[in-house]
Amino acid sequence: MLSSSRAGEVNRARVLKTLYANGPLARPELARLTGSTRATIGQIVQPFLDEGLLEEQAPLASGARGGKRARPVWFSSAGWPVGAVLMLPDGAQAAVVTAGGEVTSRAAIRVRPTRKNHDLIAGRLTSLLREVTANAASPLRGIGIAVAGMVDTQTGEIVRSDHAPGLNGLAVGPLIAESLGVPTFVDLQPRAQALGDMLFGAGRGESSYCSLYVGEGIGAGFIFDGALHRGAGGAGGEVGHTIIDRDGPLCECGLTGCWEALAATRWLREEAAVRGLPQPKTIGAARLSALAPQNPAAAALLEDYAANIGVGIANLQQILGIGLFIVHGEPVGGGEALRSSIENHVRRQAFAHPGGAPHVVFADPDDYATLRGAASIVLSRSLDVAF
Amino acid sequence: MLSSSRAGEVNRARVLKTLYANGPLARPELARLTGSTRATIGQIVQPFLDEGLLEEQAPLASGARGGKRARPVWFSSAGWPVGAVLMLPDGAQAAVVTAGGEVTSRAAIRVRPTRKNHDLIAGRLTSLLREVTANAASPLRGIGIAVAGMVDTQTGEIVRSDHAPGLNGLAVGPLIAESLGVPTFVDLQPRAQALGDMLFGAGRGESSYCSLYVGEGIGAGFIFDGALHRGAGGAGGEVGHTIIDRDGPLCECGLTGCWEALAATRWLREEAAVRGLPQPKTIGAARLSALAPQNPAAAALLEDYAANIGVGIANLQQILGIGLFIVHGEPVGGGEALRSSIENHVRRQAFAHPGGAPHVVFADPDDYATLRGAASIVLSRSLDVAF
DNA sequence: GTAGGATTGTTTGTAGTTCATACGAACCAA
DNA sequence: TTGGTTCGTATGAACTACAAACAATCCTAC
Numbered sequence: 013m014l015s016s017s018r019a020g021e022v023n024r025a026r027v028l029k030t031l032y033a034n035g036p037l038a039r040p041e042l043a044r045l046t047g048s049t050r051a052t053i054g055q056i057v058q059p060f061l062d063e064g065l066l067e068e069q070a071p072l073a074s075g076a077r078g079g080k081r082a083r084p085v086w087f088s089s090a091g092w093p094v095g096a097v098l099m100l101p102d103g104a105q106a107a108v109v110t111a112g113g114e115v116t117s118r119a120a121i122r123v124r125p126t127r128k129n130h131d132l133i134a135g136r137l138t139s140l141l142r143e144v145t146a147n148a149a150s151p152l153r154g155i156g157i158a159v160a161g162m163v164d165t166q167t168g169e170i171v172r173s174d175h176a177p178g179l180n181g182l183a184v185g186p187l188i189a190e191s192l193g194v195p196t197f198v199d200l201q202p203r204a205q206a207l208g209d210m211l212f213g214a215g216r217g218e219s220s221y222c223s224l225y226v227g228e229g230i231g232a233g234f235i236f237d238g239a240l241h242r243g244a245g246g247a248g249g250e251v252g253h254t255i256i257d258r259d260g261p262l263c264e265c266g267l268t269g270c271w272e273a274l275a276a277t278r279w280l281r282e283e284a285a286v287r288g289l290p291q292p293k294t295i296g297a298a299r300l301s302a303l304a305p306q307n308p309a310a311a312a313l314l315e316d317y318a319a320n321i322g323v324g325i326a327n328l329q330q331i332l333g334i335g336l337f338i339v340h341g342e343p344v345g346g347g348e349a350l351r352s353s354i355e356n357h358v359r360r361q362a363f364a365h366p367g368g369a370p371h372v373v374f375a376d377p378d379d380y381a382t383l384r385g386a387a388s389i390v391l392s393r394s395l396d397v398a399f
Numbered sequence: 400m401l402s403s404s405r406a407g408e409v410n411r412a413r414v415l416k417t418l419y420a421n422g423p424l425a426r427p428e429l430a431r432l433t434g435s436t437r438a439t440i441g442q443i444v445q446p447f448l449d450e451g452l453l454e455e456q457a458p459l460a461s462g463a464r465g466g467k468r469a470r471p472v473w474f475s476s477a478g479w480p481v482g483a484v485l486m487l488p489d490g491a492q493a494a495v496v497t498a499g500g501e502v503t504s505r506a507a508i509r510v511r512p513t514r515k516n517h518d519l520i521a522g523r524l525t526s527l528l529r530e531v532t533a534n535a536a537s538p539l540r541g542i543g544i545a546v547a548g549m550v551d552t553q554t555g556e557i558v559r560s561d562h563a564p565g566l567n568g569l570a571v572g573p574l575i576a577e578s579l580g581v582p583t584f585v586d587l588q589p590r591a592q593a594l595g596d597m598l599f600g601a602g603r604g605e606s607s608y609c610s611l612y613v614g615e616g617i618g619a620g621f622i623f624d625g626a627l628h629r630g631a632g633g634a635g636g637e638v639g640h641t642i643i644d645r646d647g648p649l650c651e652c653g654l655t656g657c658w659e660a661l662a663a664t665r666w667l668r669e670e671a672a673v674r675g676l677p678q679p680k681t682i683g684a685a686r687l688s689a690l691a692p693q694n695p696a697a698a699a700l701l702e703d704y705a706a707n708i709g710v711g712i713a714n715l716q717q718i719l720g721i722g723l724f725i726v727h728g729e730p731v732g733g734g735e736a737l738r739s740s741i742e743n744h745v746r747r748q749a750f751a752h753p754g755g756a757p758h759v760v761f762a763d764p765d766d767y768a769t770l771r772g773a774a775s776i777v778l779s780r781s782l783d784v785a786f
Numbered sequence: 787g788t789a790g791g792a793t794t795g796t797t798t799g800t801a802g803t804t805c806a807t808a809c810g811a812a813c814c815a816a
Numbered sequence: 817t818t819g820g821t822t823c824g825t826a827t828g829a830a831c832t833a834c835a836a837a838c839a840a841t842c843c844t845a846c
Contacts, residue, residue, distance in 0.1 A: 013413070013435040014406045015804045016831040022401050023833080039795065048400040052833055054795060071841095078843030079793025164753040171753055220631060232718070241623055243720020244607060245754030253750070254714040257656075258644040267748060269644075327641040331619070331718065333630020361654060363640070366551040366558055367632030402833045403802035410804085426824065439804055441824060458812095465814030466822025 014399050023048075025397045027056050029238065031086065032210070032395070033217040036069055038082030057085055065091035065111060087112030092394075093148045095141055095155030095194065096386035098201070099184065101125075101176035104133075106140045107380075108148055109387035113212045115380050117144045125178035134187040141192060155196045156389030157184055158204035158382065160229070165246030168198040174264065175228055197389045199242075201225065201382070202249055205340055205375075206233025207240055207392045208385030214338045214373050221336035222328055223375075224251075226321060226343050230272045234332070239396050252276070256323050275320040277342050283313055298345030317343075318350055322357025329362045329370045340375045347374075401786050407443075410435075412784045414443050416625065418473065419597070419782070420604040423456055425469030444472055452478035452498060474499030479781075480535045482528055482542035482581065483773035485588070486571065488512075488563035491520075493527045494767075495535055496774035500599045502767050504531045512565035521574040528579060542583045543776030544571055545591035545769065547616070552633030555585040561651065562615055584776045586629075588612065588769070589636055592727055592762075593620025594627055594779045595772030601725045601760050608723035609715055610762075611638075613708060613730050617659045621719070626783050639663070643710050662707040664729050670700055685732030704730075705737055709744025716749045716757045727762040734761075 014022075023046075030045050031037060037045070039053045046053070060066040067088040071081035092111035097104060103122035107115050121136050123129070145152060161173025168185020185198040206223035209215035215223065215235060223233040230252035234241040242248060252272035253265050260269030261279070273279060277296065284292035284300070287309045291299075297317070303310035325337050337358075343350055355372040362370055375381060401409075410433075417432050418424060424432070426440045433440070447453040454475040458468035479498035484491060490509035494502050508523050510516070532539060548560025555572020572585040593610035596602035602610065602622060610620045617639035621628040629635060639659035640652050647656030648666070660666060664683065671679035671687070674696045678686075684704070690697035712724050724745075730737055742759040749757055762768060 013433055013439065013804070014401075014409050016403060016406070016802085016833090017804085019401045019403070019406045019803085020832055026400070040793080046400055049834060050795065051797085051835080052400065055833085058796095074842050075793075076843085077792055078841090079791090080795075080841040082794060162750075162752070166753070172750075234719075236623060236628055241719070243754065244722040245752060246720070247722075247752035247754045248718065248720025250717040250720075250750070254717050255643055255710055255748070256645060258710065259646055265750070323642055323645065327714075328718065330637045330641050331635065331715065332621075332628070333633070333635025333637075335631040335634075361642070363549075363559075363637070363652070365549070365632060365634035366553070367630065367634040400833070403804090403831085404833090406832085407803055427822080436805060437824065438806085438826085442804085445825095461813055462822075463814085464821055465812090466820090467812040467824075469823060 018397070018399050022397050022399060023052075024056050024060075025395045027053065028060075029395045031066075032212075035216075036084035036086035038072065038084045040082060041084075061085070063091075064088055067091075089114050089116075090149045092153050092391070093145075093150060094387045094390040095145065095152045096383045097137065097141070097155060097157040097188075098382055098386055099157060099159040099161075099170070099173075099176075099179060101160070101173075104137055104140065105383065106137070106144050107383045107387075108144050108152070109384055111391060113384055113387075115383060117147060118383070119144050125176055125182070127178055127180070129178075130182050133182065134184070134191070137184070137188060138191045141188065152192075152194045154390035154393070155188060155192070155194050156204065156386040156391075157188070157196055157198045158201040158386040158389065159184070159198060160201045160231075162250070163198050163200060163246060165197075165199055165242060168196060170198075197393065199246070199389050200231060200233070200249055201385070202231035202340075203233035203240060203242070204385035204389050205382060206235055206338075206385075207388035208381055209338050209375065210235055210238075210240075211388050211391060212384045213375060213381060215336070218336055220334055221338060222325075222332070222334050223338045223340065224325070225340045226275060227341035228277050230276055230324070232328070234334075236332075240392065251324065251328065254324065254327065256327065271320075271324040275317070275324060279320070280313070280317055280342070283316070287313055289313065296345055297343050297350060298347075301346045301350060304349075314346065314350060315353065317346075318353035319357050322354050322361065325354065325370075325372065326358045326361035329358060333365065333367060335367050335370050337370065337372045338375055339372060340381070344374045344377050405784070405786050409784050409786060410439075411443050411447075412782045414440065415447075416782045418453075419599075422603075423471035423473035425459065425471045427469060428471075448472070450478075451475055454478075476501050476503075477536045479540050479778070480532075480537060481774045481777040482532065482539045483770045484524065484528070484542060484544040484575075485769055485773055486544065486546045486557070486560075486563075486566065488547070488560075491524055491527065492770065493524070493531050494770045494774075495531050495539070496771055498778060500771055500774075502770060504534060505770070506531050512563055512569070514565055514567070516565075517569050520569065521571070521578070524571070524575060525578045528575065539579075539581045541777035541780070542575060542579070542581050543591065543773040543778075544575070544583055544585045545588040545773040545776065546571070546585060547588045547618075549637070550585050550587060550633060552584075552586055552629060555583060557585070584780065586633070586776050587618060587620070587636055588772070589618035589727075590620035590627060590629070591772035591776050592769065593622055593725075593772075594775035595768055596725050596762065597622055597625075597627075598775050598778060599771045600762060600768060602723070605723055607721055608725060609712075609719070609721050610725045610727065611712070612727045613662060614728035615664050617663055617711070619715070621721075623719075627779065638711065638715065641711065641714065643714065658707075658711040662704070662711060666707070667700070667704055667729070670703070674700055676700065683732055684730050684737060685734075688733045688737060691736075701733065701737060702740065704733075705740035706744050709741050709748065712741065712757075712759065713745045713748035716745060720752065720754060722754050722757050724757065724759045725762055726759060727768070731761045731764050 257269035263270035263273035644656035650657035650660035
């Protein structure tokens with residue numbers, strides 16, 4: 013039940029969430045945004061300052077009518093270090109990220125996973141994490157592990173990874189947790205990205221949105237009312253295998269007309285070959301966009317790519333009534349032209365809703381975004397207190 | 400913020416929710432299910448007993464080892480009466496429903512709404528509600544209004560109703576609230592149904608599911624973690640106009656290949672005509688099922704109907720990771736054969752998920768289910784305390 | 787310069803809640 | 817009749833947010 017102490021936990025979490033959503037804030041502003049009082053905010057913030065999670069910034073200028081200058085609080089560069097791991101088809105990346113989003117150290121390994129070298133992978137991951145945490149000021153609060161594939165968030169196991177089948181069945185969560193003595197949290201990469209968007213990206217201050225990854229596959233993470241939606245047993249977000257064209261091309265999964273078969277990179281390259289574009293095997297949204305002004309075939313393919321992505325997004329919009337889609341991955345290289353083209357396709361297909369027209373934005377092509385996402389799996393657990 | 404008094408409100412709501420999910424429960428069982436103590440449950444339950452919302456049932460038999468007999472509590476037949484209104488293309492229904500789900504009085508009117516008779520409709524609705532509430536023991540806690548069409552849940556206006564365009568723009572919520580002095584809550588019919596399923600139907604005890612209405616149109620209500628998901632501005636749930644076959648038939652909405660164009664009653668009847676079935680203009684799942692054993696064309700159409708419904712459900716399952724789909728409307732007439740056929744199609748298309756295979760169930764073809772759904776719009780507001 | 791008003795951040799007392807513990811009441815079996 | 821068991825309630829402790837008051841800081845006006 014919701015006891016007094018638990019209520020305190022919830023409110024502390026809400027204060028941190030408000031900071032993430034709005035950036036550095038002084039106590040009166042925090043009180044206003046959380047619907048509380050300066051006194052209560054002071055009681056909540058003080059322990060965080062003592063603990064070293066937050067720190068006071070330089071005082072703001074006074075208002076026109078005078079008064080004591082307010083001192084905004086923000087995450088200190090040493091507060092709450094957490095581990096971040098990305099499991100990729102050809103290896104893994106690891107980093108230490110603080111609550112404020114600073115990546116304090118980082119390293120990577122290259123191992124091609126097979127069904128038989130799981131012990132090797134676990135061992136090399138462990139030493140990788142020891143390496144990046146060597147200089148950490150305090151013990152890690154947890155390790156977030158983002159996997160490109162289906163995972164069981166309860167057990168921490170990798171269920172199925174299409175692009176790295178050697179990872180299937182790897183209990184990466186428990187293995188690392190045991191060898192390092194730090195709690196681990198495993199989740200899908202698009203969901204980690206959604207959480208990263210919430211704390212450090214384009215989702216800041218948005219209560220509901222969809223974070224989409226479009227690349228070799230298509231995956232989604234959903235934030236509803238400020239909290240991640242995982243679905244039963246951590247399923248959900250497998251938007252790539254929703255059927256949008258029953259008579260469409262065959263998908264690798266065996267079904268026909270999956271969104272992924274019409275909008276993933278593989279489709280883009282195969283179409284580029286069919287349409288006679290140069291170097292189709294390595295082409296992507298970036299090169300296609302560069303070609304488009306001179307090459308009508310490239311422009312047409314880009315338009316079809318936008319349309320295909322748009323169909324799936326519009327479907328999600330109709331179903332969920334979401335007003336914001338944050339796109340990561342391949343399309344980001346296409347720049348503003350591709351973004352607005354996708355957005356137009358979505359708006360053409362989605363009717364007028366009371367919530368207003370949907371927005372499609374591209375994520376920053378920041379190298380750290382995905383690592384921050386993995387770290388956010390851990391951080392968000394302190395922000396969504398179950399009760 | 401979450402003050403002590405608000406925490407109490409949340410916990411009281413949780414106790415009621417636990418009762419809805421499990422049926423009559425004694426205090427020790429309530430304590431166990433809510434993770435609380437007998438003492439706290441007693442403090443919460445007592446005021447509800449005094450108020451008349453709950454009442455104690457006959458004592459249960461003692462356990463094998465003796466002990467005082469427990470007295471389960473349940474909603475009294477007079478507790479918390481709420482109004483329920485259904486806005487239909489050819490009129491409206493109204494009823495008074497208690498917190499326990501009893502329909503204590505009921506009446507209906509037939510008016511074909513046009514853009515010009517909104518005042519007339521509001522007036523007749525008001526007198527209809529006065530009629531059904533004449534014998535109510537206590538004033539209504541609120542009036543829930545379920546509309547077959549898109550509504551703005553903030554303003555209480557009907558935005559767009561495909562099957563009754565005369566309702567467009569009718570501010571049914573504010574009009575009734577003003578004339579009766581009772582708060583009104585307007586929502587989509589499928590969403591009301593989802594709430595009805597949560598409190599009184601197949602959704603009892605389920606934390607996440609999708610309640611689907613398949614008839615002239617297709618709509619959905621989503622329950623995530625025990626709470627209704629509305630989407631931005633009350634949009635969302637317009638699953639009928641998701642595209643599942645880009646080269647498919649033209650939909651009334653102007654797009655091609657909408658789910659609705661392939662699985663709504665209109666498709667069923669047009670296909671029945673094409674395939675030469677008898678009396679195609681009035682055929683439905685019930686008659687089709689009766690025909691199927693002797694008539695191969697009917698059996699084939701039924702199978703296609705199941706497949707078409709299944710595609711859309713499987714898409715929803717992939718996106719949201721939902722394990723339970725409660726189907727209302729036309730398909731219910733098809734009985735167990737149709738249900739299992741739909742379920743099989745869904746399972747064939749959805750991969751193995753950690754959450755287990757999805758289930759498709761048919762709602763009880765109960766005449767009161769929809770009215771209880773409308774009432775649940777009001778009741779659920781006391782169960783999902785915002786803080 | 788200095789007084790007055792305004793704003794920030796803290797201190798203190800109060801109200802509301804859950805929880806642990808203890809107690810009487812009710813029930814069964816021997 | 818007695819002992820063990822379970823139910824429901826009463827009491828005190830712990831915790832929290834809130835209201836009100838207070839000290840510190842800052843600006844403007846005279």
